[in-house]
Amino acid sequence: MSPPAARPFRKILVANRGEIAVRVIRACRDLGVETVAVFSTADRDALHVGLADDAVCVGPPAPAGSYLHKQNLLAAAQITGAQAVHPGYGFLAENADFADAVERCGLTWIGPSPAAIRAMGDKARAREAAIEAGVPVLPGGPALESLEETAALASEVGYPLMLKAAAGGGGRGMRAVRDRTGLEAALDAAASEAEAAFGSGALMLERLVERPRHVEVQVFGDSFGRAVQLGERDCSIQRRHQKLLEEAPAPLIGPELRQSLAEAALRLAKRVGYSNAGTVEFLVDGDRFHFLEMNTRIQVEHPVTEAVTGVDLVKLQIVAAAGEPLGLPDGIETSGHAIECRINAEDPETFAPSPGRLRRYRPPAGPGVRVDSHGFEGGEMPPHYDSLLAKVVAHGADRAEAISRMARALREFEVEGIRTTLPLMRRIVESRPFADAELDTGFLDRLDGE
Amino acid sequence: MLSNEEVQALIRFVAEERRGGSDLSVEYQAGGVYLRVGGDRSGGSGAPRGVAASTAAASGASPSPAPEEVHAAAASPASALEEVPAAEEPAIEGHVLTSPIVGTFYAAPSPDSPPYVEVGARVEQGQVVCIVEAMKLMNEIEADVSGTVASVVAENGDPVEFGAPLFVIRT
Numbered sequence: 208m209s210p211p212a213a214r215p216f217r218k219i220l221v222a223n224r225g226e227i228a229v230r231v232i233r234a235c236r237d238l239g240v241e242t243v244a245v246f247s248t249a250d251r252d253a254l255h256v257g258l259a260d261d262a263v264c265v266g267p268p269a270p271a272g273s274y275l276h277k278q279n280l281l282a283a284a285q286i287t288g289a290q291a292v293h294p295g296y297g298f299l300a301e302n303a304d305f306a307d308a309v310e311r312c313g314l315t316w317i318g319p320s321p322a323a324i325r326a327m328g329d330k331a332r333a334r335e336a337a338i339e340a341g342v343p344v345l346p347g348g349p350a351l352e353s354l355e356e357t358a359a360l361a362s363e364v365g366y367p368l369m370l371k372a373a374a375g376g377g378g379r380g381m382r383a384v385r386d387r388t389g390l391e392a393a394l395d396a397a398a399s400e401a402e403a404a405f406g407s408g409a410l411m412l413e414r415l416v417e418r419p420r421h422v423e424v425q426v427f428g429d430s431f432g433r434a435v436q437l438g439e440r441d442c443s444i445q446r447r448h449q450k451l452l453e454e455a456p457a458p459l460i461g462p463e464l465r466q467s468l469a470e471a472a473l474r475l476a477k478r479v480g481y482s483n484a485g486t487v488e489f490l491v492d493g494d495r496f497h498f499l500e501m502n503t504r505i506q507v508e509h510p511v512t513e514a515v516t517g518v519d520l521v522k523l524q525i526v527a528a529a530g531e532p533l534g535l536p537d538g539i540e541t542s543g544h545a546i547e548c549r550i551n552a553e554d555p556e557t558f559a560p561s562p563g564r565l566r567r568y569r570p571p572a573g574p575g576v577r578v579d580s581h582g583f584e585g586g587e588m589p590p591h592y593d594s595l596l597a598k599v600v601a602h603g604a605d606r607a608e609a610i611s612r613m614a615r616a617l618r619e620f621e622v623e624g625i626r627t628t629l630p631l632m633r634r635i636v637e638s639r640p641f642a643d644a645e646l647d648t649g650f651l652d653r654l655d656g657e
Numbered sequence: 658m659l660s661n662e663e664v665q666a667l668i669r670f671v672a673e674e675r676r677g678g679s680d681l682s683v684e685y686q687a688g689g690v691y692l693r694v695g696g697d698r699s700g701g702s703g704a705p706r707g708v709a710a711s712t713a714a715a716s717g718a719s720p721s722p723a724p725e726e727v728h729a730a731a732a733s734p735a736s737a738l739e740e741v742p743a744a745e746e747p748a749i750e751g752h753v754l755t756s757p758i759v760g761t762f763y764a765a766p767s768p769d770s771p772p773y774v775e776v777g778a779r780v781e782q783g784q785v786v787c788i789v790e791a792m793k794l795m796n797e798i799e800a801d802v803s804g805t806v807a808s809v810v811a812e813n814g815d816p817v818e819f820g821a822p823l824f825v826i827r828t
Contacts, residue, residue: 282759282791286816
């Protein structure tokens with residue numbers, strides 16, 4: 208990527224907190240763009256606030272009054288003279304109404320068009336688009352009005368099946384259903400969970416794939432209708448549908464499957480006229496793959512793709528939003544192997560959140576190691592937000608070198624004052640099944656069963 | 658306004674307390690800086706900062722990190738000396754009315770009108786005391802207590818953030 212002749216924007220408001228706000232501010236710095244941080248009263252001393260050129264308090268600790276408060280965020284852009292808004296991930300990143308409001312205020316939204324966010328945000332519509340683009344989908348469809356109709360669709364699809372929220376992801380509103388007797392209770396539970404999380408209780412049902420691999424393709428579109436793919440990531444190691452570890456390229460994927468995945472993702476991106484960064488997620492079962500969903504934002508795990516492609520995806524988001532061409536080849540070459548471990552402020556056994564003050568914080572460094580974090584010694588992990596503390600990314604010439612560098616990095620990493628998932632991540636990375644790339648969504652259960 | 662010596666003493670005090678493992682909380686009020694040893698800093702007191710939002714000033718300084726953070730990590734580019742004068746507001750006793758939203762402060766309903774309230778005016782709870790404009794919406798801000806206006810903290814046209822002090826009202 209050649210640097211643009213002039214800086215793409217004078218000033219960008221980063222409508223987020225935590226490590227991703229820090230990540231976006233760094234990309235802005237690299238581009239010579241000024242930044243505005245927003246923060247809640249619980250985040251006054253947060254790292255992103257200190258790093259930004261300007262900072263505006265946008266509300267109380269509860270996200271609804273601050274990081275999700277559209278008017279305060281837009282007013283913060285207004286009073287600081289920001290020209291564009293980067294939403295990060297989570298919070299309002301996939302909120303088409305907010306993207307619309309940003310544009311109506313004469314600001315640039317650093318992300319895909321509101322229309323693309325809407326089309327992919329509704330799982331039923333996304334599924335239709337995938338079918339139209341010739342991307343394989345699992346048997347399924349939207350849950351219907353009456354229990355009888357839905358039960359009829361369910362027997363057509365076949366058990367076991369998976370219920371999911373039509374309006375969102377992240378494991379909320381998801382239920383596996385083994386047979387007809389469990390259907391009604393699962394529908395009720397999933398619908399109320401979806402209603403609470405996304406404001407819509409609409410559900411989809413799809414045939415359940417037992418212990419699939421979870422592989423996703425990074426795509427990127429510019430404002431001239433061109434889209435490229437930047438290779439895939441394996442995100443199979445999860446607990447309760449939350450990713451713990453990601454790697455690129457996906458191990459043990461043959462060249463044919465790799466190419467089919469990349470082409471399918473590109474077809475879908477082009478079909479919906481996609482611009483900016485996006486991720487097409489697939490369930491992979493042996494040599495077969497099926498469309499899962501498309502995420503219309505930068506992903507938490509984007510650094511593994513950055514490591515193997517050498518492309519700064521967040522910088523590219525900003526440059527592309529400013530209307531610059533991507534300057535990338537159609538089929539990008541990757542180099543070596545990269546792994547990311549998410550270090551959460553959680554009890555490593557129960558996964559209960561562990562907020563508090565970081566009495567000690569010594570992140571790892573050294574060859575092939577990158578840490579994206581908002582942590583610092585004396586800093587606070589407030590209880591109100593996502594528990595992600597740090598992402599450790601290890602890059603090596605091959606997977607074995609990436610693993611040994613990751614193991615070294617996790618051993619070096621010292622955090623005291625709160626509990627973290629570091630012990631769990633060390634156990635995963637140093638395990639035999641991980642070295643053998645026995646990757647599927649049942650990985651953690653098997654490891655715990657040892 | 659604290660003198661340089663007082664700031665230095667404050668930093669030393671905070672550093673020593675931290676070394677001793679004390680749980681310190683630091684609060685800024687209109688009247689000055691309050692340190693509490695063993696206190697609960699997340700107590701939701703909504704303690705206002707001593708200055709109106711200086712966000713458009715582009716000073717590069719983070720808005721008032723507690724001095725202990727400046728000591729503990731290089732997280733803030735600003736020096737402690739630039740930060741501590743958050744206490745420079747005159748020590749006016751009273752209830753601080755803070756901005757419930759982000760926007761631009763206007764003391765009067767229009768440029769030609771007199772201000773809603775001035776120092777010394779009597780206000781009743783629920784009375785409109787100013788406007789905070791956000792996205793071209795004129796949001797009327799009401800007094801949350803009854804009393805006498807002791808100070809108008811924000812200046813006409815100031816950008817204000819959530820929690821920025823607007824008025825001090827003596828009840």
